[in-house]
Amino acid sequence: MADKPSGKAASVDREAKLVDPTQGIPEPSYSWRGLTNEWGVKVLPGAHGLRLGDVNVGSYGEVPDYWADQTRRPRGSVGRPGIPPLPYSLRSKHELWADCAADLYEEAIQRRWIPATEVPWDSLEVLPVDIEKAVCQMCTELSQCANTELEIITYWQDRMSYGYFEVKQYLATATFDCARQQEVLRKRALSNGGGLGIESRGRVNRIILESSGGWTEAVVYLYLLRGTYITRLLSGLLSAAHNEAEVFIYSHMLEDHARHLTYGYDHLKYASSHGKDATLIMQTLLAVGEGHMAAELNEGVVSTAMAIIFGGGIEGARTHGMERYLLLVRDFITDYLAICQELGIEREKTLHPVFKRYLENE
Amino acid sequence: MSEATEIPREHELDTSWMDNMAEWGVTAKPGKRGLTLADVQIGSYADLPAISDNMTGRPRGSTPRAEAYRVGAYQVHTLSEIWLDNAEYLYEEALQRQWSSATDIPWHTLKPLPDDVEEAECLLCTFFNEVEFVAGDVPARWIARTTPDYLEARNVLSAQVMDEARHMDVFRKRALANGGGLMRMSGATSGFVGSIDLARDFTEMSTRLHISGEGAVLTMFRMGELFGQNDAEKTMYRLCAQDEARHVAFGVMHLRCLGDTAPERREEIECYLDEAEEQLIAGQQNPAGRQSESSEALAVLLGGGSQHYDEGHKKLLVIRRRQLKEYMKRVISAGFTDRFENGRSPIPAQYAATA
């Protein structure tokens, strides 16, 4: 195989001819032949097939710190002058990058699941009304969280430049995950004699959706602050699942969610080590965000619903059910502080007083 | 140590929400197809508001709260703007038919190809990689702008975003898996008036993307079994074609629904179709359209090499004929027949000219 193909010389791009198909076959210009930045690339599939990260070889694997191109030029392809720019505002690597993005993309595809046919819906059995209401309320709450995640991802996806296509492709899987989560939660709420609950007030949804300054800022709220809490909620729901259907649903949602958090934390790590003043900005955002999160934690809907689930009903919720939920919140805050520390974000000294109380389990 | 039993703390509970659940007593049952979104369209949960007043992002049918924050400035909040009658089925179908470019393509069947053929394939892959960027970005943008009351339609778009990511990925992989590389971008997908991503209305966007753009690309992908040189390529194109057919179906059914429910918009839609047809015939986004780099590459592939360019070009004309025919029939299926009978559309003449 030749190192670089030699096609017909084409020093001038011929203007495309308008072709009247009845007038014969136009002479090809072959102006495109030989126009490549790197040729002779041959990536072979490995034990896991041919993965996205595998083809990041040579110049095709060079991920620049800044991608000036505002067109849809595939990274590594030859550009073309005169192409009008598109509004890709996120063109710096630290604004969206995570080293794990390509791997997470492939993992998401491999670990796909189908709620309609894979959830053992026939394992659902009638639950006491208070428990069914609690489960349905949590389905409603988590569905609204998934909706917020879907909306903020798709808002920013469109603004991310193609120099970092691995991230865009990974976020496409996250988009799909969120749609599936809304679907399965709706199905659970409507398949066991219940219905949807009351909507969330949306304090934290609001701060996520109003993160218009940058994707990193949205990730701080979406994944570091709220996402860490949702992990604990899903783990708690899984541990208290009432039937095989719920086990399946919560365990698969947890898997999806774990991928989202992996991206989120990894991105924040990259941003904090490469973005100017990034950790200070994150600190400011979290100082504000904790207040909203605290208000949401103090509200009675989720806490009561989870307590009922943990306590096996309203009676148990008043005692051991709520105790277990309070431990869940304490664990969330512990996780949150640990991740902040790893990212170099100081929170412990100025932690919101409500968070402190939960930590001390008062 | 005291033997007294530890008395657990007692906590106050706020159970007021339990008296405010939405419609209760719903038991959707799984059918032969499992528990689908269609199966849970029961009672008030099936009610689709003609105009959505959901400003908070709540799930359709849940109990609203007066004090909830109004975070959803949804541009698309009228049913006719986005709906299609089979949205729930298309979404479930998309879930069922996902595939992995890493493991479902027989990459081991790739063998070295003559330079001109490899270059042509790589140019086409570069082109498709670029084109799928639009098809991924643009539906995503509209998801964020659409009320969650139209969950089913939004979910179909979410599935499309996933499909397009997979298409971007598979074409990039092909270009880098057989001794070639990426070639020059086409530039056909960038922003200028009449392009897909500058549309300020969902139906305008869908007409251009789903009916015109993806319809043409669907024919290309199907043709992949003719110009693909090995099982890897043929499989790649065939699987992409299945996904693309779903996206086209969205466009046809949405247009059909809009034509039925918002007849006052028909003339507006006809104008979008006018522009889309210009693009279809002449635009650089269609390799089977007029002479372009990707159409030359396609002719090389169809002929099995540049030495058979003429033969390949003739096959290309057959592709173009099919594109035109299928486009017309899809628009007719969508309920816009008149334009092909009253002389408004240039497609019938183009189609006749390709005979």
Added chain:
Amino acid sequence: MMVVFPSEEWFQEVRQAYNSDQGLHSGGGGACDTTAGFKVGEYWYFIEFEGLECGQVRQCTEQDLEATDFILEMPLETWQAMLKDVQANGKASSNLTLNSIDLEFEDGIARSPIDDQYRQDLFYRYNQNFQDFFDASSLVETTFESQA
């Protein structure tokens, strides 16, 4: 036992083979709901896919197919060539898949009985299922009409 193609018995055997082994359903397949028809020589056959299974297949009349989503119609020799290739190779070779064959004919092999492109497009959307179905015929010992 050898089964003659085309015959209702042959299609039933293939249906059983297709339904019995999930391994025959390739990536990109999955649940689908569609009804279609096949014209093979002078015979017409009705087929229905429901979810992950081929629900039914039977011989019928042309009129019985008026409500189907699409009909696949090609010369008997082409059907035979396709299936002989499947018998020989375990699955269709790339130039003898349903899609390839469809592309070789100017008007294709798929048509909607009511000329609705949306329904005809179901052949494209569910192409993999139909391909898997015919590929499953590799498990059915087949003799062809002219040989019977």
